[in-house]
Amino acid sequence: MARPDLHERIQHQRKLRLAQGRIRTRRTVGRRDGVRLEIDGRSLVGFCSNDYLGLSQQFEVVAALQDAASREGAGSTSSHLVCGHHSLHQQLEREMADWLGYPRALLFDSGFMANLAVQQALLSEETDVCVQDRLNHASLLDASRLAGCRLRRYPHLDSEGAMRQLKNTADGAAMLITDGVFSMDGDIAPLRSLALVARMQEALLYVDDAHGVGVVGEHGRGCVAAAGLGVNEVPLQLATLGKALGGHGAVVVGDEALIQHLAETARPYIYTTALPPAQAAASLAAVKLARRDHWRREKLTELIAAFREGARRQGLELMPSETPIQPLLCGDESTVMALSATLEQSGFLVSAIRPPTVPEGKARLRVTLSALHSVEQVKALVDAITRARDVVLYQRSLNTVNA
Known part of the structure; x- marks a missing residue:
């Protein structure tokens, strides 16, 4: 039997998108x-x-980028574990960990890569399960599929639904994952009740707070801190650098053992070129402004x-x-x-x-x-x-x- 022609397939798929009015165009x-x-x-x-x-064009942020680029160049030249890990990366990780109240942080090139890294490094078995809010960001859902674990979804903001899903998958390791602020709805996850569910079901709670850090809570420390939670209840948390902080990249903060495990085993961290040091310098300046202003x-x-x-x-x-x-x-x-x-x-x-x-x-x-x-x-x-x-x-x- 002949293989499908990929050009014919994509032409057919585009016709469907046209008929549905779902063609996306770049501006x-x-x-x-x-x-x-x-x-x-x-x-x-x-x-x-x-x-x-409003930090993406702020004078101090842009000046930090320009100054670091003039001294360090345009790129990092390598992955973090070869020779790409710069002192500016280290400073940024420490600043983010201190701000969010976590022992340690790990810098990634994007939130998408960070979410994939976390799940691939922690949920490697078919018996493992990841339970997620139905409206979680695409990167979280795709990461579960790529990690090879079982993905279970619960109704939006429904902590009892999360409990039911975890109860029905008792074997294997488990993670409970939610956005902090949901990017298309703007509402906030019920983190205190989800933390209780995770503790009762022995699941690791991971919060992607891409749209919360910098904006929500006292000093902009995000949804986890605003809910009165910390590393004991939420062992891993993601904060992007490209939203409220106006730059590019992402940081995962967590306890020492989990972050060390990610640094040693997470494929999206190990096998990619590190963020340019100049970009880290810009984000470092942005974090300090977000904490101060x-x-x-x-x-x-x-x-x-x-x-x-x-x-x-x-x-x-x-x-x-x-x-x-x-x-x-x-x-x-x-x-x-x-x-x-x-x-x-x-x-x-x-x-x-x-x-x-x-x-x-x-x-x-x-x-x-x-x-x-x-x-x-x-x-x-x-x-x-x-x-x-x-x-x-x-x-x-x-x-x-x-x-």
Whole structure:
């Protein structure tokens, strides 16, 4: 029997995506200036970045990057275990561990690689199980599949569901994994109850707090600290450097034995070139600013309140989120695409999020706020969304009449 032709397969798959309205296109940013982006020659106010604290272009962060690059060059030249581990990497790991209150940290090139590293290094047997929230980030779900363990998923934020899944898989090692802040919903995991479940079921609790560290809790220490938990309850935690900290890469913090095991056995750590030292220097500067500049989180709190109050007044359907991620539910994909396009015509860049990134029927505008936004810009966005909604509804009514 002849093998399938891969070109024919991908052409067929693209036709399906076209029919479903799910073609993704890249937008090329010509220039960034704070929250403004130049796209196709137009200056737009961006409400889709994860630069929550506004650190990606902050002077001290950029200066640290430039200074380190001038001394150390553009790259690390090797993996951490050969000759790529620089003193700047070491300083960054120590700063992150100290900030989050953990004994030790390990630096990775991305959050995706870090999540894969953790599960591959700890769940290597077919009898092992990983129990995850149904809305966890794709990197966590993919990591379980690549690790070769059994993946079990529980309903969103349902600690009792997590308990049931762990009870039904009593043999083998077990991990219970959740996002801290969920990237598409903006809500926060019930970490205290999940920690209790993990303890009762002898599972290791791992929290991916990519969207929480820097933003949530006192001094921005994230969801784990905000829940009053630490290394005893959450032995491993992930923090990315590319969201609230404005840079690139990720750090896993944990107890000494677990981090040492990752450093010695995790394939995504061992077999990849280390992050450039200059990038580590930039992230180190960003961490120090995130710890020091409390006004950034205070400004975010003010902007979140302004956006939610404005949306409430206009009858916009927001999801229950107290974080800088403020999703506006639109339902079907054609509506969310029309709203996003209309907003862009009004000078705002807001991402339309569609399945399979979110569940069917849950398409949304994912509005994200930054400490660099002004209250006036947030209010202007609410007004623009309201006008866009009215335009889309009017056009639909005309189409219904004409039909």
